[in-house]
Amino acid sequence: MALTGEEIARNVAYIRSEIRAAALEAGRDPSGIRLVAATKTNDADAVRAAIAAGVDICGENRVQEMLEKNAQGAYTGVPLHFIGHLQRNKVRQVVGLCQLIHSVDSLPLLEEISRTAERKALVQDLLLEINIGNEASKSGFAPEELPGVLRQAAEFPGIRVRGLMAIPPVCSTEEENRPFFLKMRKLFIDNCEKKYDNIAMDCLSMGMSADYPEAVRCGATLVRVGSGIFGPRHYT
Ligand SMILES: *Cc1c(COP(=O)(O)O)cnc(C)c1O
Numbered sequence: 653m654a655l656t657g658e659e660i661a662r663n664v665a666y667i668r669s670e671i672r673a674a675a676l677e678a679g680r681d682p683s684g685i686r687l688v689a690a691t692k693t694n695d696a697d698a699v700r701a702a703i704a705a706g707v708d709i710c711g712e713n714r715v716q717e718m719l720e721k722n723a724q725g726a727y728t729g730v731p732l733h734f735i736g737h738l739q740r741n742k743v744r745q746v747v748g749l750c751q752l753i754h755s756v757d758s759l760p761l762l763e764e765i766s767r768t769a770e771r772k773a774l775v776q777d778l779l780l781e782i783n784i785g786n787e788a789s790k791s792g793f794a795p796e797e798l799p800g801v802l803r804q805a806a807e808f809p810g811i812r813v814r815g816l817m818a819i820p821p822v823c824s825t826e827e828e829n830r831p832f833f834l835k836m837r838k839l840f841i842d843n844c845e846k847k848y849d850n851i852a853m854d855c856l857s858m859g860m861s862a863d864y865p866e867a868v869r870c871g872a873t874l875v876r877v878g879s880g881i882f883g884p885r886h887y888t
Pocket residue numbers: 690692713735736819860861862876877878879880
C-alpha cells in the first residue's frame with residue numbers, strides 16, 4: 653500500500669528534525685544539509701507529495717522511470733538528481749536534465765558525460781562514486797584511485813566535479829557505518845583542495861534511510877532517503 657500524502661509529510665518532517673538534531677550535535681549548520689528524496693518505484697503523486705512536504709531534491713535511479721515521471725511533471729519545484737547506476741548509452745537522456753549526477757563510477761562514463769555535455773553546450777555537475785567498503789558487488793572508484801581520477805577529470809571540459817558519493821556496506825546498526833562515513837569525509841577533505849578549473853568539491857553524498865543521522869554527524873551535505881519517506885518499495 654502506498655502511503656498517503658499526509659503520511660509522507662509526517663515522514664519528511666520527522667527526517668528533517670532528525671537531520672537538524674544530528675547536525676547540531678556535530679556542531680554543523682543544519683541548512684548545509686540537503687534532503688534528496690530517493691523516488692524510485694514511487695509514482696508521480698507520491699513524488700509531488702514529498703515535494704509539497706519540503707524535500708529539497710528528487711533523486712532517481714532508472715532513466716526510463718525518470719523520463720516517464722518527468723513527462724508527468726512529477727518533479728516541478730525542485731532540482732532533479734540522478735543517483736543510480738548510469739549506463740553509457742543512457743547518458744544523453746540524463747545530461748542537462750539532471751542538475752547533478754551522483755553516481756559516476758568509471759572514466760569511460762565520465763568521458764561520455766563530458767562529450768555529451770559539450771555537444772549540448774552545457775557543463776554537467778557530477779559526483780564521483782567511491783566504493784568505500786571495497787565490495788566486489790558495488791561499483792565506484794577505489795579510494796586510492798581518486799587523485800588520479802581527479803587529475804584525468806580535469807581534462808574533460810564538459811563536466812564539473814562537485815564532490816563524492818558512497819553507498820557503504822549494509823550494516824546492522826548505523827554505528828557500524830561510522831568508519832566508512834569517516835573514511836569518506838577524510839577522502840573528501842584531502843581531495844577538495846585540488847586546484848583544477850573544473851573541480852569544486854563541495855558535496856558529500858552519503859546516508860540513506862537506515863543511517864542518515866550518522867552520515868550527517870560525519871559530514872554529509874546530501875542525504876538520499878527513500879523508504880523513510882515513502883515506505884517500503886514495491887518492485888513490479
Ligand atoms: C534507493 C536508494 C537510496 C535510498 O534508499 P533507502 O534505504 O530506501 O533510503 C539511496 N541511494 C541510492 C543510490 C539508492 O538507490
